[in-house]
Amino acid sequence: MSASFVGSVVGTALFGIVLAVGNPAALGELRVAADFPGGSAEVLSIDSEAAEIEICPALQFDRGWPCWWYFRIDGANAGKLIRVTVRANQAEYRQGQQLAPHWALPKRAAISTDNRNWVQTDAAVLEADRITYQLTAPAETFWLAWGPPYQLADAEALLADVAGKTETAQRYELAKTRDGRPVHALRVGPPDAKTAVWLQARQHAWESGSSWVADGFLRWVASDDPAAIRLRQTTEIHFVPIMDVDNVERGAGGKDSTPRDHNRDWDDAPGYPEVAGAQREIKKLVADGRLRVFLDLHNPGPKDHRPFYFGPSDYDRLPEPTRRDYDRFLEVSLHRIAEPSGFCAAYRFSSYIKTEEERNRVSRYWVARQGGPEVVSLTLETSWNTPDGTVPGYRQVGMGLAETLAEFLERP
Ligand SMILES: [Zn+2]
Incomplete structure (x- = not known):
């Protein structure tokens, strides 16, 4: 076709x-x-x-x-x-x-x-x-x-910019895609930090806004804001602005692709090399007992006019300290990501996914299982069909997310 x-x-x-x-x-x-x-x-x-x-x-x-x-x-x-x-x-x-x-x-x-x-x-x-x-x-x-495009060249420019001016930032190639393209990643902060965070965007190629949210996130992390400087001194952050590079560069939608949706590929035998690469790095962080937060960025349906999180559908069965962590992360988000569109005050759950087997292959669930009770694992869905579905609007959400992370980690 x-x-x-x-x-x-x-x-x-x-x-x-x-x-x-x-x-x-x-x-x-x-x-x-x-x-x-x-x-x-x-x-x-x-x-x-x-x-x-x-x-x-x-x-x-x-x-x-x-x-x-x-x-x-x-x-x-x-x-x-x-x-x-x-x-x-x-x-x-x-x-x-x-x-x-x-x-x-x-x-x-x-x-x-x-x-x-x-x-x-x-x-x-x-x-x-x-x-x-x-x-x-x-x-x-x-x-x-359809929305502001964000291509491999944009990711490349962002990572080069941040790596050039941030002392502890180091670029790496997460994987080569099935079609042989590089999947760019960056780590910021001390490699032996007690706390580690993983942020990735664009498992679904059409959701260009999610890469712009990631862009805003990293720009704040690399900024002169005292809270950002403290975050970089205490936390190692892994950052991947585009996961499904192949479909992004081909101009394909990606979502529901064959044989598997990119975000339902998280099991023991992933078909996408970049999923395998992310799993490998995340497993290392978990093995070191350092992974604390996992964030997967997406864009939701056209009628979702405020950003929201997909959280743990086993919320009620979580150990009390873990539930408190999820509650606190959401509470801080409500303040920090209030602009430009507000933020949904409750977690949503992926109840639209028909089987448990399939839901378990979604990244946030895979990471939550690997990471155990120490890890807050969330999918952020940022609205696009609004006047805020713009580069500054998305970046503002990303900045708020980074501030949320910094505040969450600073006050245990
Ligand atoms: Zn998505």
Whole structure:
């Protein structure tokens, strides 16, 4: 399916070039391209005269939900109205599975004139299976995406930046993916610290916001805030901004991919090398008796308008001190992550997962079993379908999470 997607985009681009060469009047011809890291669009129609484009997210069979889209528009009339319709892709993304439309249709899209700095569009009108963004074209060339993209190059730049200015920060390669890409990781703090923390993002490729939350987290950890300095002196933090690098770079959704969802791969025989790599490192921290907190970052459903944690579904059966730790972590989060969208005051549990066997293969459960009563193991879900689903909004949540961690560890 990805071949036909590439074909359609390349075909459109070539058509535009041929027209432009043959006919100067055709320079105003609109074109769509998605042949870059993370790009995803299948062109359904382009009407240059009416300034209307219709696309759907590209389907990459067995590569997860077709909800992520990210493409470049060339040939726009700067300052003029342009209508971009995104239609949900309801073809089967794996045997017998179709995706409900609303995952692909954010109320506000991300827009950029340099493919680096992203802002939100105005709210668009949602119909059953499509949404139309009415834009004033900000330039002849601009980019549109489901949300602010965060690619391997962004992770690379962040880690290089932090490693360059933070004394105890050390980069390492967690794994090579199945397709041979590097999974970048960083550790900060003394390697013999009594306390260790693991934070990872983006097991689900479409959830770009989770990488931006991670970005905000690490920037605070590496900052001059006295609490951050103390945290770096007392705690070793492992940080992985993108786990499913392959699907992130291919522009695939990742969630529910075949043979296994990335976040249901946490058993004794994981299929993803980066899951195996994380398990190996986490087991070492547990064996040393140092792992205290595990955080796995995600984005939730379109109607979840406040961030929340998935916590332990065996909460009622936890030993009293462990339950107190979970309570305290949530309590501190309510204060520290109050901005920009508030925070859900109660844990949610993964009751939507049908069997216990499958739930046990979710990262937070695997880590909780490995780590035992000393470890707080949580999945953070940060809302995206709101005015705060932006780079600054996500970073603010990440900063609040880092402050939460520092306060939690400082006051036992
Ligand atoms: Zn997820």
